[in-house]
Amino acid sequence: MPVLRFDNVSKVYAGGRQALREVSFDIQPGEMLFLTGHSGAGKSTLLKLIHLAERPSRGTVLFNERNLAKVRRGREALHRREVGVVFQDHRLLLDRSVYENIALPLVLRGMKRGEIGKRVRSILERLGLGDRDRALPTQLSAGEQQRVGIARAVVGEPRLLLADEPTGNLDPTLSAEIMALFASLPERGTSVLVASHDLGLVKRMKRRVLVLDHGQLVDDISPEDLADE
Numbered sequence: 001m002p003v004l005r006f007d008n009v010s011k012v013y014a015g016g017r018q019a020l021r022e023v024s025f026d027i028q029p030g031e032m033l034f035l036t037g038h039s040g041a042g043k044s045t046l047l048k049l050i051h052l053a054e055r056p057s058r059g060t061v062l063f064n065e066r067n068l069a070k071v072r073r074g075r076e077a078l079h080r081r082e083v084g085v086v087f088q089d090h091r092l093l094l095d096r097s098v099y100e101n102i103a104l105p106l107v108l109r110g111m112k113r114g115e116i117g118k119r120v121r122s123i124l125e126r127l128g129l130g131d132r133d134r135a136l137p138t139q140l141s142a143g144e145q146q147r148v149g150i151a152r153a154v155v156g157e158p159r160l161l162l163a164d165e166p167t168g169n170l171d172p173t174l175s176a177e178i179m180a181l182f183a184s185l186p187e188r189g190t191s192v193l194v195a196s197h198d199l200g201l202v203k204r205m206k207r208r209v210l211v212l213d214h215g216q217l218v219d220d221i222s223p224e225d226l227a228d229e
């Protein structure tokens with residue numbers, strides 16, 4: 001059973017701009033794939049429909065076989081527990097420590113302090129941030145800040161991780177590190193969908209690639225096809 005299914009999904013924004021046109025695809029559990037297309041193709045819109053920052057105009061989005069149209073407005077929080085999101089500008093709380101930033105999603109769901117401590121420390125170690133827990137985000141490098149954003153997105157062990165241009169302002173070495181980190185998540189059962197217009201990066205990763213053009217899904221390239229190129 002797919003973790004995510006888009007079935008003929010269209011999105012028309014108020015004002016009439018059509019961002020997505022009858023898009024259909026599935027994501028399987030433990031799959032990592034890319035979403036690419038030029039600026040304005042609809043990548044961010046597609047991700048927003050998955051974490052319910054926007055709603056489709058037509059068509060159905062199924063998450064774990066649940067129709068997201070059934071999630072009432074204002075009741076999105078429960079769904080978002082299962083979907084981690086990494087933003088390009090990471091959106092960290094600047095007056096909170098690294099530890100507090102990562103712990104926040106677990107605090108919000110009322111997890112016990114001891115359990116939170118265990119999970120946060122484990123993720124800090126995995127991301128090479130073990131000694132930065134008390135730092136404030138402004139005291140970190142760009143790459144470290146991005147890793148904290150990723151740690152916060154995965155600490156709750158989501159079924160699906162969404163990343164919108166996660167390496168946008170990072171140098172190639174750091175981008176490769178972040179990608180390797182994403183690639184390790186499916187082993188833990190988290191599917192990963194990365195939106196990026198960096199075609200070089202996408203090709204190097206040799207994963208499935210969805211291609212959007214003017215809101216239409218024009219290609220769904222398997223890793224085998226990429227390898228042949």
Ligand SMILES: Nc1ncnc2c1ncn2[C@@H]1O[C@H](COP(=O)(O)OP(=O)(O)OP(=O)(O)O)[C@@H](O)[C@H]1O
Pocket residue numbers: 013014015017018019037038039040041042043044045046197
């Ligand atoms: N809130 C909004 N209201 C109206 N139109 C919007 C809104 N958000 C996006 N759009 C339009 O929808 C289309 C798709 O935008 P989207 O942000 O999904 O593209 P994108 O592929 O993520 O682009 P980029 O790579 O530049 O971030 C664009 O034409 C954009 O102008």
